[in-house]
Amino acid sequence: MVLKGCIFDLDGVLVDTAKYHFLAWKRLADQLDIKFTEKDNERLKGVSRMDSLEIILELGNLSPDSRTKEKYATLKNQWYVDYISKMTPEEILPGSLEFIDELKKAGIKTAIGSASKNTPLILKRVGIEKLFDAIADGNIVHKAKPDPEVFLTAAQMLKVEPRFCVVFEDAIAGVQAALNAGMLCVGIGSPDVLAKAHCVVPGLKEMSLGKLVKIKI
Numbered sequence: 001m002v003l004k005g006c007i008f009d010l011d012g013v014l015v016d017t018a019k020y021h022f023l024a025w026k027r028l029a030d031q032l033d034i035k036f037t038e039k040d041n042e043r044l045k046g047v048s049r050m051d052s053l054e055i056i057l058e059l060g061n062l063s064p065d066s067r068t069k070e071k072y073a074t075l076k077n078q079w080y081v082d083y084i085s086k087m088t089p090e091e092i093l094p095g096s097l098e099f100i101d102e103l104k105k106a107g108i109k110t111a112i113g114s115a116s117k118n119t120p121l122i123l124k125r126v127g128i129e130k131l132f133d134a135i136a137d138g139n140i141v142h143k144a145k146p147d148p149e150v151f152l153t154a155a156q157m158l159k160v161e162p163r164f165c166v167v168f169e170d171a172i173a174g175v176q177a178a179l180n181a182g183m184l185c186v187g188i189g190s191p192d193v194l195a196k197a198h199c200v201v202p203g204l205k206e207m208s209l210g211k212l213v214k215i216k217i
């Protein structure tokens with residue numbers, strides 16, 4: 001494969017924000033008397049804010065009107081923003097910076113492809129807002145993964161054809177979105193969960209350009 005662009009999901013690939021999402025959703029669930037565990041939180045990975053809220057409300061058999069739902073989502077986000085506002089560069093997941101540096105030196109373009117509307121804040125807090133050639137996030141993209149919109153938008157911003165792009169993803173919906181975009185996909189996490197990815201590694205620490213170009217399609 002000719003590799004020209006690498007697109008990174010943010011949450012769970014470059015930074016571990018799942019714990020902050022959990023704490024904020026848990027606070028909402030507690031207020032609504034809904035039992036919500038870390039295992040339930042797994043179901044929210046890669047899922048948009050409103051869809052995550054729907055999953056939590058379903059756990060509690062609640063179906064409030066849409067204005068109330070908006071209120072809940074806003075509350076959760078305020079708490080989440082409180083957490084991520086305190087993030088530091090130490091929270092970048094191991095190996096990420098080294099791998100991106102290797103790609104850049106090889107002339108490969110890099111982008112973010114994330115559903116999160118908080119992408120700019122997170123990138124700024126961990127000090128990598130200027131690292132990428134393009135950022136496609138929840139502020140400019142509206143169709144949730146597994147729709148390929150976020151990755152196709154990133155590729156367009158990079159001016160690279162989708163077939164020359166590789167996506168790095170930790171969520172099942174994200175892997176499917178990459179495949180729907182016609183891109184190669186490296187799963188970050190467990191091969192059991194991310195079975196559809198072309199290759200799975202535990203983290204970017206285990207990735208290198210040498211390994212990437214050897215992946216069989």
Ligand code: G6P
Binds near residue numbers: 021052114138
């Ligand atoms: C990522 C995370 C999800 C989160 C979504 C929206 O995909 O994996 O857990 O719900 O972004 O994030 P936001 O920051 O916009 O609420």
Ligand code: MG
Binds near residue numbers: 011012169170174
């Ligand atoms: Mg993710």
